[in-house]
Amino acid sequence: MGSGKSRFFVSCLGAAVLVSIFTVSWWLHPNRAVSGFAVAAGSVVLPGATTPFYSTRFASSDLDEFVHASSVTSLPDGGLMAVWFAGSREGAADVQIRGARYDALAAEWGEELVLATRESTQQATRKHIRKLGNPVIALAPDNRLWLFYVSVSIGGWAGSAINTMYSDDFGESWSTPRQLITTPFLNISTLVRNAPVFHRDGTIGLPVYHEFLGKFAEYLYISPTGDVVGKSRISMGTDSLQPTVVPMDEQNAIAMLRYAGVTHHRVLASRTEDAGRTWSKPFPIDPANPNSALAAVATPNHGLLVALNDLEDGRFRLRLMETNSSLELWKPVIDLDESPDPEGNPFSPQAYREIIGDKFRLSSGPRRLSLVDEFLTNLDQRVCKTHGCDFEYEYPYFIRSADGLYHLVYSWNNTFIKHVSFNDAWLMEQL
Numbered sequence: 001m002g003s004g005k006s007r008f009f010v011s012c013l014g015a016a017v018l019v020s021i022f023t024v025s026w027w028l029h030p031n032r033a034v035s036g037f038a039v040a041a042g043s044v045v046l047p048g049a050t051t052p053f054y055s056t057r058f059a060s061s062d063l064d065e066f067v068h069a070s071s072v073t074s075l076p077d078g079g080l081m082a083v084w085f086a087g088s089r090e091g092a093a094d095v096q097i098r099g100a101r102y103d104a105l106a107a108e109w110g111e112e113l114v115l116a117t118r119e120s121t122q123q124a125t126r127k128h129i130r131k132l133g134n135p136v137i138a139l140a141p142d143n144r145l146w147l148f149y150v151s152v153s154i155g156g157w158a159g160s161a162i163n164t165m166y167s168d169d170f171g172e173s174w175s176t177p178r179q180l181i182t183t184p185f186l187n188i189s190t191l192v193r194n195a196p197v198f199h200r201d202g203t204i205g206l207p208v209y210h211e212f213l214g215k216f217a218e219y220l221y222i223s224p225t226g227d228v229v230g231k232s233r234i235s236m237g238t239d240s241l242q243p244t245v246v247p248m249d250e251q252n253a254i255a256m257l258r259y260a261g262v263t264h265h266r267v268l269a270s271r272t273e274d275a276g277r278t279w280s281k282p283f284p285i286d287p288a289n290p291n292s293a294l295a296a297v298a299t300p301n302h303g304l305l306v307a308l309n310d311l312e313d314g315r316f317r318l319r320l321m322e323t324n325s326s327l328e329l330w331k332p333v334i335d336l337d338e339s340p341d342p343e344g345n346p347f348s349p350q351a352y353r354e355i356i357g358d359k360f361r362l363s364s365g366p367r368r369l370s371l372v373d374e375f376l377t378n379l380d381q382r383v384c385k386t387h388g389c390d391f392e393y394e395y396p397y398f399i400r401s402a403d404g405l406y407h408l409v410y411s412w413n414n415t416f417i418k419h420v421s422f423n424d425a426w427l428m429e430q431l
Contacts, residue, residue, distance in 0.1 A: 034199070034221070034230075034274065034275045034276065034277045035199040035200045035201035035203055035275065036199065036200050036250030036251055036275045037197060037198070037199055037200070037205075037247035037249070037250050037251070037253060037275055037276075038141060038197075038198045038199055038200045039247050039248075039249055039250055040402070049404060049423060049424070049425065050425050051425060052422075052423065052425045052426035052429045053405075053421070053422055053423045053425065053426050054420075054421070054422040054426045055107065055420070055421050055422070056362065056363040056418065056419065056420050056421075057102075057107070057108065057109055057363060057364075057365045057418075057419045058109065058363055058364060058365065058368055058412070058416045058417065058418055058419070059072075059082045059084075059100050059102070059109045059409060059416075059417040059418070059419045060084065060086070060098070060100065060109075060112060060416050060417040061100075061109070061111065061112055061368055061371070062086060062098075062112060063371060063374055063375055063378050063415075064378065065086040065087060065088070066086065066087060066088060066089050066090060066092075066382055066414055066415075067084050067085070067086045067098075067411065067414065067415065067416060067417055068084060068085055068086075068090060068395060068411050068414065069084055069085055069133065069134045069135065069193070069395050069411070070082055070083065070084035070395065070397055070409040070410065070411065070417040071083055071084070071135060071136045071137050071138075071195065071397045071409065072137070072397060072399060072407050072408075072409045072419070073137045073138050073139045073145070073399060074139065074399060074401035074402065074403075074407065075101075075139065075170055075171075076139075076143065076170070077104070078104040078105075078403060079101060079102050079103055079104050080101070080102035080104075080401075080407060080419075081099060081100070081101050081102070081137060081145070081170075081171050082099060082100055082102070082109075082137070082409055082417060082419065083097060083098065083099040083115060083135040083136075083137045083147065083149075084097075084098060084099070084135065084409075084411075084417050085097055085098070085132060085133055085134065085135060085149075086098045086112075090133070091131050091133070091156075091157075092131065093118060093130065093131060094118075095118070095131055095132045095133065096114050096115075096116065096117050096118075096132070097114075097115045097116035097117070097132055097135045097147075097149050098112050098113060098114055098115060099112070099113045099115050099135075099137070099171070100112050100113060101113075101171070102419070107365070108365055108366070108367045109365070109367070109419065115135075115147065115165070115174065116132065116135075116147075116149060116163070116165065116177060117132070118130075118131065118132055118151075120177065121151050121163055121177050124163075124176045124177040124178065125151075125163065125177060125178060125179050127153050127179070128153050128154075129151050129152070129153055130151075130152050130153060130154065131151070131152050132149060132150065132151050132152075133149070133150040133151075133152070133157070133160070133191075134149060134150045134191060134192055134193050135147060135148065135149035135150075136148045136149070136192050136193065136194070136195065136196065136206075138195060138196045138204075139170075140198060140202070140204065140224070141198055141202070142202065142224065143168075143170075144166050144167070144168055144224075145166060145167040145168075145170055145171055146164065146165075146166050146196070146204065146226075147164065147165045147166070147167075147174070148162055148163070148164050148180075148192045148196075148206065149162070149163050149192070150162060150163075150191050150192060151163055151179075153188075157191060157211050158188070158189050158210075158211040158212040159188045159189065159212070160188065160189060160190060160191045160211075161179050161180070161182070161187055161188060161190060162179065162180045162182060162190050162191070162192050162208065163177045163178065163179050163180070164177065164178060164179075164180055164226050165177050165178075166226065178226075180220075180222070180226075180227075180228050181227075181228055182208065182220065182228055182231070188212060189210045189211055189212030189213075190208050190209075190210060190218075191208060191209055191210070191211065191241075192206060192207075192208050193207075193209070193242040193293060193395075194207050194242060194243060194244040194245070194293075194295060194397065195207075195244065195245075195295070195397065195398070195399060197245055197247055197253070199221075199275065200250070202223075202224035203221050203222065203223060203224065203229070204220075204221075204222040204223075204224070205219060205220070205221060205222075205245065205276055206219070206220040206222055207219055207220075207234070207242075207243040207244065207245045207255065208220055208243075209240075209241035209242055209243065210241075211241065214236075214237060214238045215237070215238050215239060215240060215241045215260050216233070216234075216235045216236050216237055216238075216240060216241070217233075217234035217235045217240055217241060217242070217243040217255070217257055217270075218231050218232065218233055218234060219231060219232045219233075219234055219243070219245065219255075219276045219279070221276075232276055232277055232278060232279060233279065234255050234257070234270050234279045234282070235257060235268070235270065235279075235281075235282045238260070238261070239259060239260050239261030239262075239263075239268075240257040240258065240259060240260065240261075240268050240282055241257065241258050241260055242257065242258040242293050242294075243255045243256065243257045243270075244256050244257075244294060244295050244296050244398075245276070246296050246297060246298050246304055247298070248298060248302065248325055250275065251272075251273055251274060251275050252271070252272065252273055253271070253272050253275070253276065254269060254270075254271055254296070254304065254325070254327070255269065255270040255271070255272070255279065255282075256268065256269050256285075256294060256296050256306065257269070257270065257282055258289060258291065258292060258293050258294060259284070259289045259291060260291050264284050265288055265289055265290060265291075265312055266284035266285060266286070266287065266288060266289055267284070267285050267286075267287045267288075267289045267294060267306075267308065268282040268283065268284055268285070268289075269282060269283060269284075269285045269327055270282045270283075285327050286327075286328075286330050287306070287308055287310045287321060287330065288310050288311055288312050289308065289309070289310075290309055290311050290312060290313045290314060290315065292308070292309040292311075292315050292394055292395075293308075293394065293395045293396065294306060294307065294308035294309075294396065295307050295308075295396040295397050295398035295408070296398060297398040297399060297400050297406065298400070299322070299400075299424075299427075300424065302324075302325050303322055303323060303324050303325060304322070304323050304324075304325070304327075305320060305321070305322055305333070305398065305406065305427075306320070306321045306322075306323060307319070307320050307321075307336065307396035307398055307408055307410070308321070308396065309393070309394060310332075311344075314344045315392050315393060315394040316338065316339040316341075316344030316390065316391050316392060316393070317335055317337070317338035317339065317344070317393065318335070318336045318337050318338070318393035318394065318396060318410060319332060319333075319334075319335050319336065319338075320332075320333040320334050320335075320336055320408075321333060322427075322431065331431060333427065333430050333431065334430055336393065336408070336410075336420060337359075337391075337393040337410075337412065337418070338391070338393070339390075339391035340355060340391075344390070344391070345388075346385075346387050346388025346389055346390050347388055347389050347390075348388060348389070349379070349384055349388075349389055352379070352383070352384065352388070352389035353376050353379065356376070356379070356383075356389075356391075356413065357372060357375075357376050360372050360375055360376075363412075363418055375415070379415075382413070382414040382415060383413050383414060383415065391413060392411070392413055392414060393410060393411070393412060393413070393418075394410065394411050395410055395411045396408055396409070396410040397409050397410065404423060404424060405421050405422070405423055406421060406422050406423070406427070407419065407420075407421050408420045408421070
């Protein structure tokens with residue numbers, strides 16, 4: 001290459017780098033005003049709310065698929081809608097984004113729905129799509145139902161992009177998927193996992209994370225029409241991801257992050273005092289974290305409920321804990337699901353089938369109870385390997401609906417999405 005062409009190439013490259021720096025700088029520190037969080041004034045107290053209530057159900061029903069990364073939102077009629085991904089294995093080309101509706105009167109989940117596939121996403125975005133993952137669903141204050149989910153065109157999860165769809169009829173029909181523009185660098189390595197929060201001006205606050213050249217968390221500002229209008233950095237480096245953001249008032253929020261490092265194996269926390277525009281440096285807090293997802297939600301007494309694998313290693317126990325806003329006092333509430341072995345050691349297939357069969361019956365509900373025999377026959381490499389059969393409860397997702405009920409969904413032994421709901425009366429009874 002000639003010297004003139006070399007100088008021209010270097011000049012163009014330098015200009016591109018400067019443009020990228022200025023673009024990132026604007027996105028990380030937006031000059032525009034940031035609207036406060038749309039904090040609920042209070043839940044509606046329903047008749048019978050003083051009676052303790054606790055219920056478990058399976059939201060999914062397919063017996064053959066690997067299911068994971070669920071989320072849930074409440075609907076105006078008192079029902080719910082949950083979504084997750086399902087396929088032969090995580091990262092497989094046949095993975096679909098699926099969902100189901102919960103009928104509050106019948107207290108049952110309906111049949112599974114297919115909301116997005118690799119083919120439908122590829123056709124809509126006009127990009128090659130290798131695989132899908134992590135869906136998040138949320139109902140905005142204007143009653144628009146949003147679905148965000150991850151797709152990969154090249155490479156692994158570090159090459160992810162976020163797609164979005166919306167529904168104006170509570171999930172009966174959906175808009176065409178399109179990709180969010182989240183970074184000026186090839187628009188790759190942005191993933192979503194935990195619940196969006198909403199701002200008073202209708203802006204959607206979406207906690208996201210990156211896995212390319214590091215592991216760190218960000219907070220996207222998305223317009224009511226679905227365009228990224230800014231973002232802020234929650235963490236730096238290579239050891240934090242999958243933030244869950246809990247607004248405490250209009251300006252203050254707490255972010256809790258999954259720890260992916262090798263030092264202390266503790267949950268990380270960060271704070272904002274300006275509605276997400278800036279965040280404090282993440283710091284370790286009391287609960288253990290074995291590089292596993294967690295979820296949190298605010299309580300009426302200005303505290304938080306946190307669902308997590310409070311373990312040094314493994315995901316064989318999912319625990320519900322309560323803490324105060326200073327994150328200094330922690331109380332176990334209940335072990336939502338756990339292995340009968342306190343160390344999480346594997347079981348023989350025969351012993352495992354007996355134990356998991358009993359667990360299945362407790363949460364199946366009348367609609368799925370008849371599936372127990374087929375379920376036990378189909379246990380495979382998802383839970384049973386050469387060393388034995390493991391119990392695994394992971395990837396919780398938490399909301400508190402307008403009627404005051406808490407709803408939690410999580411992956412149950414890689415075979416079902418489990419839904420747990422309870423009220424404040426039950427919570428106070430446990431504490």
